[in-house]
Amino acid sequence: MQPEQWTFSFGNATTQVQAEYWAGNRSVSIRQTDNGFLATLNNLHKGVGMTVPWILLVDTLAGCLIFLSISGLWLWVLTTKRRTVGWTIFGLGSLLTLGLVIARL
Missing domain, CATH: 1.20.5 (Single alpha-helices involved in coiled-coils or other helix-helix interfaces)
Structure with a gap:
């Protein structure tokens, strides 16, 4: 059985950040994604981070x-x-x- 996992995602139109924590682990992994021009326009269209x-x-x-x-x-x-x-x-x-x-x- 796998330990408990916690994921927290946030960001804005240009950047997405995801933090992941596994229960019992002493560290948190953080992944940052910088969007390109078209992805930024798409996120603005959808209202991401507004x-x-x-x-x-x-x-x-x-x-x-x-x-x-x-x-x-x-x-x-x-x-x-x-x-x-x-x-x-x-x-x-x-x-x-x-x-x-x-x-x-």
Whole structure:
């Protein structure tokens, strides 16, 4: 039977630290991982190491940007007479984005 093990992990968007202790052992092993650029961006996206008020602020701003985009598109559809050019630009942008996403898979 193995002795009791305690693991404590913490960190922020750029660094992760893990401390491990086995019962009866007189030492603690510590492992530090420095994230690369993409891992840091991913951790920022997920909110790793952020406090609750900061996460709420970021989520609120993201929701406002989504609402601003959708309401702007809706107002544009309701008021613009030359919609063909706009729909063409919107369609090409959507196809380009979809193509880039598929190429990354």
